Amino acid sequence: MKLYLTPPSPRAFKVIALKNHLGIECETQFVDLGNGDQLTPEYVAMNPNKKMPILEDDGFVLWESNAILFYLASKKPERGLWPTDLRRQADVLRWLAWESAHWDAESLGMVGYEKVSRVVLHRPGSADPALITRGEENFARFAEALDTSLKGRRWLVGETPTIAEFAIGAWIPVASRLELQIAKYPEIGRWYEGLAALCGWRESMVAR
Template sequence: MKLYLFPPSSRVLAIVALKNHLALDCEFNPIDLGRGDQLTPEYLALNPNRKMPTLEDGEFVLWESNAILFYMAAKRPESGLWPSDLRGQADVLRWLAWESAHWDAESCGMVAFEKASKAVLGLGAPDPAFIARGEQNFVRFAAVLDDQLKGRAWLIGERLTIADFSIGAFVPSAARFGLPLARFSEIGRWYEGLAALPGWQDAVAAKDAATAAWLAKGSG
């Protein structure tokens, strides 16, 4: 398999951590969004959305990070990261949809985009109104997540799933950009479990190094 990734991305953190956890054999192909790699004809043939990540497995091409998480987990059904029962599958799908619609687009991802991504991508100065909205939304949606985690080791109960990878990948950036994680003790407890996974630790270290290099490039 080949993965086309922008290494500083939180969505990429989830994919790399899952790849590590499952010991999948993947070739990494970095996509530099600031340089415009996503706009080349070769890449657009794989992903016409001009975004990343993208997975290529032989003749099969897949984009959307949560779909990629599912595909990778399905390669290792014995891992249990994609439930075998209908209700478990529906529960994971519910939280993957929540992550995409709210956790990323309306809170964590919104703040990170305004505070870091815009400058490096040449999209102008941060918008204080959007930052404030993202911060308010974070409190709202973090409360939902915190309540869900009460009495549970993982997001849907006692089993680790790809939903934990998808949602947990935004916690480091939330902390970095000053979102009030300390107010939500269940999120902190749950994230400690993810952070204890060796594959997660390696993925976070790689993301941190890539982020530092990317931000240095943007400020240079």
């Protein structure tokens, strides 16, 4: 098994953290986005979106970070990161969709692109203040939704962590670096402390 990723990115970190948590051994290939590694014909043949991460397993190629989380968790079903109960599965899928559509694309990812990624990717022009403001407003909205949902719960779905934790939690350390007010949300802070205490997560944070 081989992973193609850019470790500083939360989209890559979530995969690394889950891999380490599950104790899955695999080769990793650093993708230098600033150097255009994702634009080579060989890379585009694997992922026509020209993005990372990518997982390759015995000829099977999978892109989209949350799909990779599911694939890795399914390799170790005894660890319970992907539930067996239908309703819990649906709940985890709901949170994965929320992370992709809102937490990433409309808030943290939006601000991160304007403040960081456009520089790394050598995009012309400067950051768009209107998009940063929009992302900050969306962050407040979605962080409140997450904070409210976590009240009275140790984990997002059920009594044990799932891949939803890894998908959403990967963005928490990034929030403060993007000057987003994550400390305003105590339930998120409490929940993240539990996630950060997992051995695989701690190991991944040290490497980050």
